[in-house]
Amino acid sequence: MSTRPGNLSLFLNNKLAAVGLGALATVLVLALLTPVFPLMDPDATALVNRLKLPLEDGHILGTDHLGRDLLSRLLWGTRVSILVGLSATLIAALFGSAIGLVAGYVGGRTDHLLMRGIDMLMAFPYILLALAIVAVLGPGLLNALYAIALVNIPFFARNIRGITLSLSRRDFVDAARLSGKSHTQILLTEVLPNVLPIIVITMSTTVGWMILETAGLSFLGLGAQPPQADLGSMLGEGRKLLFTSPHVSIIPGIMIFILVMSINLVGDGVRDVLDPRLKSGVLSRPAAKTKVAPRTTESTPLELPSNIVLDVRDLSTEFRLGNEVYKSVGGVSFQLIKKECLGLVGESGSGKSVTALSLLGLAPTPPGIITAGQVLYDGSDLLDADLEELRHLRGNRISYIFQDPLSTLHPLFTVGDQIAETIRSHYAIPFQQAWSRSVELLDMVRIPNAEGRANAYPHELSGGMRQRVGIAMALANDASIIIADEPTTALDVTVQAEVLKLLDQLRVEKQASLLFITHDFGVVSELCDRVAVMYAGRIIEMGTTSQILDNPQHPYTRKLIACVPVLGQPNRRLDTIEGLPPPVNRLPDGCAFAPRCDQAIEACLSGGLVLDDIGDGHVVECIRAREVTA
Amino acid sequence: MANYIFKRLIAMFPVMLGLTVIVFTIMAMIPGDPALAILGSYATPENVEKLNRDLGLDKPLVEQYLIWLGNLLTGDLGRSYNLNRPVLDEVLERFSATLILAGASLLLCSILGLLAGVISAVHQFGWADRAITFLVLIGISMPSFWLGLLLILVFAVNLKWLPASGMYAIYGGGDLADLFSHLLLPAFTLAVVATGVIARLTRASMLEVLRQDYIRTARAKGVAERSVIYKHAFKAALVTVIPVIGIQAGLVLGGAVYIETVFQWPGIGRMLVKAISTRDILLVQGGVLVVAASYVLFNLLADVVQHLLDPRLKS
Numbered sequence: 001m002s003t004r005p006g007n008l009s010l011f012l013n014n015k016l017a018a019v020g021l022g023a024l025a026t027v028l029v030l031a032l033l034t035p036v037f038p039l040m041d042p043d044a045t046a047l048v049n050r051l052k053l054p055l056e057d058g059h060i061l062g063t064d065h066l067g068r069d070l071l072s073r074l075l076w077g078t079r080v081s082i083l084v085g086l087s088a089t090l091i092a093a094l095f096g097s098a099i100g101l102v103a104g105y106v107g108g109r110t111d112h113l114l115m116r117g118i119d120m121l122m123a124f125p126y127i128l129l130a131l132a133i134v135a136v137l138g139p140g141l142l143n144a145l146y147a148i149a150l151v152n153i154p155f156f157a158r159n160i161r162g163i164t165l166s167l168s169r170r171d172f173v174d175a176a177r178l179s180g181k182s183h184t185q186i187l188l189t190e191v192l193p194n195v196l197p198i199i200v201i202t203m204s205t206t207v208g209w210m211i212l213e214t215a216g217l218s219f220l221g222l223g224a225q226p227p228q229a230d231l232g233s234m235l236g237e238g239r240k241l242l243f244t245s246p247h248v249s250i251i252p253g254i255m256i257f258i259l260v261m262s263i264n265l266v267g268d269g270v271r272d273v274l275d276p277r278l279k280s281g282v283l284s285r286p287a288a289k290t291k292v293a294p295r296t297t298e299s300t301p302l303e304l305p306s307n308i309v310l311d312v313r314d315l316s317t318e319f320r321l322g323n324e325v326y327k328s329v330g331g332v333s334f335q336l337i338k339k340e341c342l343g344l345v346g347e348s349g350s351g352k353s354v355t356a357l358s359l360l361g362l363a364p365t366p367p368g369i370i371t372a373g374q375v376l377y378d379g380s381d382l383l384d385a386d387l388e389e390l391r392h393l394r395g396n397r398i399s400y401i402f403q404d405p406l407s408t409l410h411p412l413f414t415v416g417d418q419i420a421e422t423i424r425s426h427y428a429i430p431f432q433q434a435w436s437r438s439v440e441l442l443d444m445v446r447i448p449n450a451e452g453r454a455n456a457y458p459h460e461l462s463g464g465m466r467q468r469v470g471i472a473m474a475l476a477n478d479a480s481i482i483i484a485d486e487p488t489t490a491l492d493v494t495v496q497a498e499v500l501k502l503l504d505q506l507r508v509e510k511q512a513s514l515l516f517i518t519h520d521f522g523v524v525s526e527l528c529d530r531v532a533v534m535y536a537g538r539i540i541e542m543g544t545t546s547q548i549l550d551n552p553q554h555p556y557t558r559k560l561i562a563c564v565p566v567l568g569q570p571n572r573r574l575d576t577i578e579g580l581p582p583p584v585n586r587l588p589d590g591c592a593f594a595p596r597c598d599q600a601i602e603a604c605l606s607g608g609l610v611l612d613d614i615g616d617g618h619v620v621e622c623i624r625a626r627e628v629t630a
Numbered sequence: 631m632a633n634y635i636f637k638r639l640i641a642m643f644p645v646m647l648g649l650t651v652i653v654f655t656i657m658a659m660i661p662g663d664p665a666l667a668i669l670g671s672y673a674t675p676e677n678v679e680k681l682n683r684d685l686g687l688d689k690p691l692v693e694q695y696l697i698w699l700g701n702l703l704t705g706d707l708g709r710s711y712n713l714n715r716p717v718l719d720e721v722l723e724r725f726s727a728t729l730i731l732a733g734a735s736l737l738l739c740s741i742l743g744l745l746a747g748v749i750s751a752v753h754q755f756g757w758a759d760r761a762i763t764f765l766v767l768i769g770i771s772m773p774s775f776w777l778g779l780l781l782i783l784v785f786a787v788n789l790k791w792l793p794a795s796g797m798y799a800i801y802g803g804g805d806l807a808d809l810f811s812h813l814l815l816p817a818f819t820l821a822v823v824a825t826g827v828i829a830r831l832t833r834a835s836m837l838e839v840l841r842q843d844y845i846r847t848a849r850a851k852g853v854a855e856r857s858v859i860y861k862h863a864f865k866a867a868l869v870t871v872i873p874v875i876g877i878q879a880g881l882v883l884g885g886a887v888y889i890e891t892v893f894q895w896p897g898i899g900r901m902l903v904k905a906i907s908t909r910d911i912l913l914v915q916g917g918v919l920v921v922a923a924s925y926v927l928f929n930l931l932a933d934v935v936q937h938l939l940d941p942r943l944k945s
Contacts, residue, residue, distance in 0.1 A: 120648040124922045127884030128902075132653070135906045135914045136660050212773055216888055219775050220903050235776060239892070246783055253776035261771035285754060285840035288855045362850055364841075387855065395851035402850075407843040411942055412865050422851040457941040473851065 010273050017272070020265025027259055031079045039072040043227045051245045064234075064248050065241055073229050078255055080230040084145050085211030091149035092210070093203050096156020101187055101195065103157070104164025115161065118154045126151050130213065134222045141214075141230065144223035148213050152206055159202050163195050197274045204267035208260045215256050231256045286364035289387045290317070290357075293371045302379050309480055309513050310336035310359075315373035317351075317358045320366075326585045328354040330537035331372070333611070336481065341504070341514040343524040343545070345560070346534035349581060352517045355534070356483050360398060361390050377481075396426040399474040401484040401503070405466035409458040415442070415469045416454030422476040441472040445502060464495035471503055475510060482507055483515045488523070500527060521564045525549055533557050536581050536592035539611070543618035553620040556593045591622065599624055634937055634944075638930055649922050650702065654695050657915050669711055707919075708912040712905075717916040721898065725920050727797060728886050728897035730809075734817035735882045736928075739824035740875050744868070746825070747832020752859055754837065762829065770826035774885055778819040778892035785815060795894035816893040820885050824878040831874050835867040842866070869940045876932025880925050 012018050046067035054062040054070075061070040103114040121129065130147040137143035167173060168191065176190045217223040218232030219239075226233070231252045238249025304311055317329040329351045336342055344352045357363040359375050359382065375382040377398070382390065394400075402408040410418060419441055420434035427434075435454070442450035445468040458466055467487060474482050484503065488496040504527055507514050516528060524531055525545060532542040533554065541554040552558045559577045579596040582588060588595065594604040603623055611619040665681040666673060682688060689697070701707070707717035750762045786794035793812050798804050839845065840863050848862045849855075887899035894900070898917050905913040937943050 116648075120645070120652060123645055123649060123926055124652075124918075125880035125884035125925050127887055128918055128921055131887060131902055131906065132656050132914065132918045135902075135911070136656055139907065208771065215773060216775060219773075219888065220891060222903070222906060232773075235773070235779075239775075239779060242779055242782065243787060246779075249776070249779055253773060253779070256773050256776065257771060260773070261767065264767065264771050285751065285837050286846070288849060288858070360850070362846060364846075391852050391854065393852070394849065395853075400847075400850040402843065402847060404843070408847045410844040410848065410862055410866070412869070412940060418851075421853060425852045425854065425857075459942050 007273050011269050014269045014272060016265050017269025020262040020269065023258055023262035024266055027078065027255075027262065028082070030075060031082055034075040034079055037075070039075065040069040042068060042072040042076040042229060044068060051241070051248070053245075054247055054251075061251055062245075062247055064237065065245075070248065070251055073234060074231075074251060074255055077229040077231045077234050077252065078259070080141070080224065080228070081211055081215060081232070081256070082259070084141060084214045084230065085207055088145050088149040088152065088210045088214060089203050089207040091146075092152035092206070093156055093199055095149075096153040096202075097160045097195070097199050099153065099157040100160025100162075101164050101191060104161040105168045105183070105187055105191060107165070107168070111161070111165075114157070118157045121151070122154045124151075127213065127216070130217065131222070134217060139222040139225065141218070141224040141228065144214050144217040147217070148210050151213075152210060155206060156199070156202055159198055160195055163198050164191055167191050167194055201267075201271050201274055204263075204270045208263040208267065211263070212256070212260055231259075284366050286366070286368075289361040289365070289390060290363040291365040291369045292361075292383050293369055295372050295383070302376055302381060304376055304379075307338050308335050309338050309377070310515075311374075311376040312336075312355075312359070313374040313376070315355065315358060315375065316371045317354050317363055317368060318371050319368050324585045326583075327537055327587060328368075328584055329358060330584075330587070332534070332537070332539050334532050334539060334542060336513050336515060337530075339508075339511055339513055340529040341507075341516055341527055343528035343531040344515060344517045344534060345519065345521065345524055345531055347519060347560075347581060349584070350534040351537040351584070352534050353485050356400075356485055356515060356517055359483070360394050360400075361385075361387075362394075362400075392426070395422050395473070395479075396477045397479060398481045398483065399477070399479040401467075401470045401474045401482065401487045403486040404490040405463065405470045406458060406490075409466060409469065411458055414455050414457055415461070415466075419454075419469070419473050419476055422473050426477055437476070438472075441476055442469070444475070444506070445469070445472045447472075463491050464499060467491060467495075467499050468502070471499070471506065475506055479510070479512050481513050481515065483517070485517045486519070489518075489520075496523075521549070521561055533560065536587060537584055538592070538609075538621065540593070540622070541618075541620045542611070543616075547616065547618045551618075553614060553618070553625045554593075554622045555597050555599050555624075557620075631934075631938065635934055638933060642926060642930060645926055646923060649919065649926070650699055651695070653915055653919050653922070654698060657911060658691060658694070660911065702919075707916040710905075710910055710913045712908050712910045713913070717912050720901070720913065721916045721920050724896065724898040724901045724917070725924070727895060728883070728890070728899060728921070729924070730797075731813065731816055731820065731890070731895055731897055732879070732882045732886055734813055735820040735824070735886075736875070736879060738817055739821035739828055739878060739882070742821065743825040743828025743875075744832050744871065746829040747871075748836055748859070748864060748867075750829065750833040751836030751840065759833075762833075766826040766829050769822045772822065774819055774823060775888040775892050777822060778816070778889055781815050781819060782892070797896055816889050816895055819892070820882055820889045823885065824881050827878060827881070828871065828875060832867060832871050835870045836863055839863045839866045865939065869936060872932050872936045872939065873929075876929040879928035879932075883921050883925055883928075 046063075049057065049059070049063050049067035050065055052059050052063040054060065056062060059069050059071065061074060063069055064073070099114055099118070103111040129151045130144075133147035133150060134143055137146065173186060173190055176186045181189070214223055215230065215232030215235070218230050219236040221233070221236055224230040224233040234252035235249050235256070238252065241248050312335070313333050315329055315332045316327070319326040319328055332351070332355050334342070344355065346352045354363055354368075358370055361382075363370070370383060373383065377393070382393070409415065413421075416435060416438045419438035420431060423429065423434045423437055424431065439450050439454050442454055447453050447465060447468055453461070453465070458469070461469065470487065474484075487503065488499050491499060500523065504514070516524075518524060528545050530542070530544050531548045532539045533548070533556070534540070535556050541548065541552065541557045548557060549561065552561055556577075563577070577596060582592050582595065588605070590605045591597070591600070591609060594600040597604070601624065609621050611621045612625060613619050614625065665678045665687065669677055669681060687694065705718055707721065709715070710717050710720055713720055746762045746766070750759045753759045782794045785792045792815055793799065797809065797812050799808050799812075845858060845863055848858045853862070886897055887902060889895065890897040890900040891903055898921060902914060902917045905917065
């Protein structure tokens with residue numbers, strides 16, 4: 001891992017933020033240097049020179065209705081606006097943070113009372129409250145400043161309170177308390193430094209607003225009073241000349257715009273650096289279909305023998321994050337026989353789910369990409385299929401059952417709706433008809449009172465019920481293959497058995513093949529006809545269930561079987577496998593299990609892996625398989 | 631649902647009461663003689679004394695508040711001495727104009743913001759996303775009152791497509807088409823910032839939702855991609871965006887102050903600005919109260935809509 005770059009270089013890497021910083025710095029330097037520039041007096045009127053256009057008679061930006069030099073007024077006005085905006089931000093930050101710190105640290109009734117007060121202030125439209133305050137204090141720049149500062153206090157108070165609340169429950173605060181520090185000391189030396197980034201973020205995101213709002217009050221004539229000018233009052237005066245001399249109002253507007261935009265850009269940049277979780281757009285959304293890289297495939301006939309429904313050949317799926325390549329699936333081949341149940345077994349991270357998702361292009365892209373292989377089904381290679389072709393198969397001829405039915409069912413639609421939709425996505429039938437079919441399906445998966453339950457939302461059902469809905473959805477059309485990805489792992493042990501039995505019974509009735517993904521050999525022995533064992537993205541052993549369970553050849557399979565507790569043998573020693581699977585972005589040459597294998601020899605560490613048929617279709621990928629058992 | 635709305639209405643009372651306390655307190659803090667402030671500096675001493683008595687200003691503050699609140703509940707917000715008419719009449723008349731403007735703006739910013747956010751999320755990092763992100767940045771950085779002036783220059787002065795100010799044409803007009811042509815520019819100007827905020831949030835929540843397991847389920851069922859995005863993902867994203875649209879009502883109602891001034895819209899914002907400069911305190915008080923109360927109602931409406939969309943909130 002490279003070391004994390006410093007905050008400043010992170011910030012400058014963000015092009016927009018860097019542009020914003022450049023613009024802001026330019027404006028700030030101009031404002032700071034205004035007194036040294038050879039400018040005309042911003043308030044000196046000269047009616048002879050009124051309403052000169054830009055570049056006319058030595059006035060670079062022209063003059064206003066009293067003949068005052070607009071460039072000079074603009075720069076002096078910018079100084080005023082920045083100063084007022086910054087002061088308002090500092091005042092709001094000071095009082096807001098103080099309220100937030102106290103409320104969050106003290107808690108209880110003080111917190112409740114302070115926060116109710118803050119909520120009340122927030123019940124007003126922001127600008128309206130500022131107006132009411134100016135109405136009381138009277139128009140004037142200073143009063144506008146107070147008003148804007150006051151209405152921004154709630155934002156700081158709320159943000160800071162939230163952070164303080166979680167901080168004051170932490171150990172280091174308790175430790176400080178025990179060491180005899182006073183509350184004030186703890187707040188200032190322990191809590192405040194941790195809250196500071198949030199204060200800075202809130203300041204950088206609100207200062208632009210405050211400049212805009214004070215300019216707004218001045219625009220309305222409630223802020224800066226003549227002859228003093230800030231950007232808002234210049235705009236307000238210019239507005240009356242809009243039809244005759246638009247430059248008088250356009251020029252200060254451009255300045256406000258540049259100022260606020262550069263502050264917003266810098267603010268977004270600061271937020272991204274200090275609080276990367278909030279960064280907009282780091283989350284990328286998966287596309288409708290996994291990306292498939294251009295592959296070289298054998299030109300074998302795509303037709304399958306009549307007893308095979310699915311033929312997966314050398315499938316490889318990678319996830320590319322930054323410069324890292326995670327080879328989740330590294331050349332997997334298997335065939336699914338008609339009406340059989342094939343178990344795909346392995347630890348988490350072994351690539352079994354990604355294998356299953358890759359078959360119909362459901363592995364998330366980005367960052368996923370299928371780099372090699374063929375998935376033969378019904379006379380075509382599914383990796384060549386376009387989205388519409390895949391869509392016709394998904395949920396229709398090949399259906400999925402996922403692990404956690406609470407997160408995999410849509411929370412805002414009734415289960416009846418969701419099943420009906422599965423049907424109507426493939427068959428143009430009226431909704432009513434699809435709905436009655438949903439009710440039948442719910443009845444078929446033995447949900448009591450199916451008619452009523454069809455109207456239930458997922459959160460209103462128990463875990464077992466929800467997974468029955470998942471099964472009903474998978475059987476809604478006439479699937480020839482059902483892919484079940486740990487369908488009972490999220491369920492209670494007592495419910496698991498029932499759901500499994502139901503799934504198996506129904507798929508046998510429907511004559512569908514089942515690809516059953518699990519990490520549980522106990523389940524495999526009850527359900528599966530054949531088993532494929534996966535490790536670090538490869539199938540390392542495959543055979544009939546009895547071949548694998550009674551005569552495991554790969555050292556990994558043996559260890560995995562040894563891990564299964566056996567009913568009635570409580571004293572049996574449960575072996576755990578030493579070490580961890582290799583990270584799939586750092587796969588070793590040779591056998592991936594070799595570093596954890598007590599049978600490993602020199603030759604295991606260098607390449608040359610092939611699935612070896614040791615008889616009767618029992619294949620194993622271990623160069624020592626024969627000699628070790630011999 | 632009726633039960634929920636009823637509960638929310640009950641819960642609204644303390645908030646409304648709090649609003650009256652704040653408005654009353656702010657106005658009671660006005661330095662100097664309030665009667666003088668109300669009547670202006672040309673008032674005769676007799677008038678000042680009479681008004682002080684009428685307003686009950688010789689009584690303790692709490693009693694004053696209770697009397698004021700009592701009057702408020704019977705619809706008596708006092709009388710504007712500048713306009714010489716009851717505050718309530720003036721406020722309601724002006725507020726109806728503001729409601730048309732703010733309502734049109736809210737509608738516009740909801741439609742545009744949601745649309746832009748969804749397009750942005752679906753084409754993440756594509757040119758449409760970049761363009762929308764850039765426009766949003768410009769929109770939320772631009773002073774709305776300045777944008778209003780620019781739009782007047784372009785569409786009213788130069789192109790002469792739309793009127794520059796007012797709510798109806800002075801001669802003739804007065805029909806819906808006339809109102810619409812006057813409404814277009816100010817409603818758009820007022821909607822710009824809120825559109826930006828809604829678009830940003832919609833983009834973020836769409837991206838979040840599209841990563842959820844139930845979206846993968848929808849795709850695994852064979853649901854058409856258009857439906858995955860506009861039905862499954864959009865509905866889930868909408869649930870988080872709706873409360874923020876409620877909050878935008880505050881931005882729009884407040885921003886109306888500027889926009890009504892720029893476009894000479896006869897609404898409550900323009901009334902407030904004028905009332906502040908003429909020190910017509912009772913009018914300010916009444917105006918602020920009505921707008922704040924309507925903001926509370928807008929938020930209530932947003933909550934109710936969210937509850938209608940999200941069955942999980944019922945339990």
